[in-house]
Amino acid sequence: MSEETMTSPSESPRVAVIGGGVMGGTIITAIRVAGWPVEGIAVAEKDRDRAGALEEAHGIHASESIGEAVDGAEVIVIAVKPQDADSALAQIAPAYKPGALVITVAAGLPTSFYESRLPEGAPVVRCMPNTPAIVARGATAIAAGSHASSQHLGIAESMLRATGLVVTVAEEDLDAVTAVSGSGPAYFYAVVEALTEAGVAHGLDRTLATQLAAQTFVGAAQLLMESGDTPQTLRRRVSSPGGTTIAALDAMEHAGLQGVVSAGANAAAARSKELAQELGD
Ligand SMILES: NC(=O)C1=CN([C@@H]2O[C@H](COP(=O)(O)OP(=O)(O)OC[C@H]3O[C@@H](n4cnc5c(N)ncnc54)[C@H](O)[C@@H]3O)[C@@H](O)[C@H]2O)C=CC1
Numbered sequence: 044m045s046e047e048t049m050t051s052p053s054e055s056p057r058v059a060v061i062g063g064g065v066m067g068g069t070i071i072t073a074i075r076v077a078g079w080p081v082e083g084i085a086v087a088e089k090d091r092d093r094a095g096a097l098e099e100a101h102g103i104h105a106s107e108s109i110g111e112a113v114d115g116a117e118v119i120v121i122a123v124k125p126q127d128a129d130s131a132l133a134q135i136a137p138a139y140k141p142g143a144l145v146i147t148v149a150a151g152l153p154t155s156f157y158e159s160r161l162p163e164g165a166p167v168v169r170c171m172p173n174t175p176a177i178v179a180r181g182a183t184a185i186a187a188g189s190h191a192s193s194q195h196l197g198i199a200e201s202m203l204r205a206t207g208l209v210v211t212v213a214e215e216d217l218d219a220v221t222a223v224s225g226s227g228p229a230y231f232y233a234v235v236e237a238l239t240e241a242g243v244a245h246g247l248d249r250t251l252a253t254q255l256a257a258q259t260f261v262g263a264a265q266l267l268m269e270s271g272d273t274p275q276t277l278r279r280r281v282s283s284p285g286g287t288t289i290a291a292l293d294a295m296e297h298a299g300l301q302g303v304v305s306a307g308a309n310a311a312a313a314r315s316k317e318l319a320q321e322l323g324d
């Protein structure tokens with residue numbers, strides 16, 4: 044695909060999604076919402092049940108063969124686990140249409156990993172989405188490889204727009220993005236689990252405690268985004284002098300909250316870098 048020949052869904056570029064799991068399925072939904080025609084989307088999914096579910100949900104063609112899905116595709120979305128990317132690329136390369144845009148969501152693997160396994164000059168855009176994309180509240184960062192232009196980034200952005208926020212970053216920032224927003228939803232769920240347990244220990248019904256915790260975090264996040272205030276300002280607004288919140292925050296800090304969160308984020312960023320070394324050349 045030349046950049047000039049594809050700028051909008053109405054031009055019906057052929058899209059092949061490789062791996063129709065959580066992220067692949069979410070991206071298919073997003074591009075359908077963005078107006079991509081069903082007949083322009085193919086998916087390669089080796090799990091038969093999952094392939095059948097995608098066909099039923101979207102009316103698209105699912106194949107076990109990566110070569111078949113990629114044949115003639117102008118955009119190839121790679122949504123397999125990092126450990127499966129090398130073998131997927133070995134099947135993509137022979138069917139690759141010169142100039143086709145490759146969009147990858149795999150954690151850790153740099154754009155050079157793809158470029159070195161595809162014909163010379165392949166434009167690659169690397170993305171780090173997160174699971175709230177499933178409900179159109181995702182946060183995705185995208186970065187251009189060495190042959191990807193701003194127009195290629197624009198195509199990726201237009202395909203992912205329906206998943207929520209999309210921002211462009213330098214590729215070197217993607218490990219940090221992974222540590223904050225890519226893995227971030229899991230930190231939130233872990234905190235909700237802990238808060239639920241605390242609520243249950245104090246006599247609350249488990250379902251109610253989870254509901255209250257989730258609504259509190261959704262509301263707090265919305266207030267943060269809509270008010271334009273800093274987290275510090277909003278935290279102080281909850282914290283009455285001599286009140287319950289200060290008592291809680293003091294206890295959390297004493298128990299190492301800041302250290303716990305940064306240790307988690309550091310481990311995610313380190314693992315992202317490690318994946319590149321482990322699976323790269
Ligand atoms: N789940 C998450 O929160 C996030 C995941 N990612 C990245 O997205 C990628 C996919 O992750 P998930 O969707 O969570 O995994 P998943 O396991 O749900 O989906 C991967 C799919 O690829 C299929 N697959 C594997 N090899 C294949 C092959 N050779 N041919 C056809 N299909 C094949 C599997 O059957 C599976 O359905 C990973 O690289 C991950 O790093 C990125 C950001 C967030």
Ligand SMILES: O=C(O)[C@@H]1CCC=N1
Binds near residue numbers: 150221225226
């Ligand atoms: O856990 C992982 O490796 C992927 C990347 C970010 C979220 N899930």
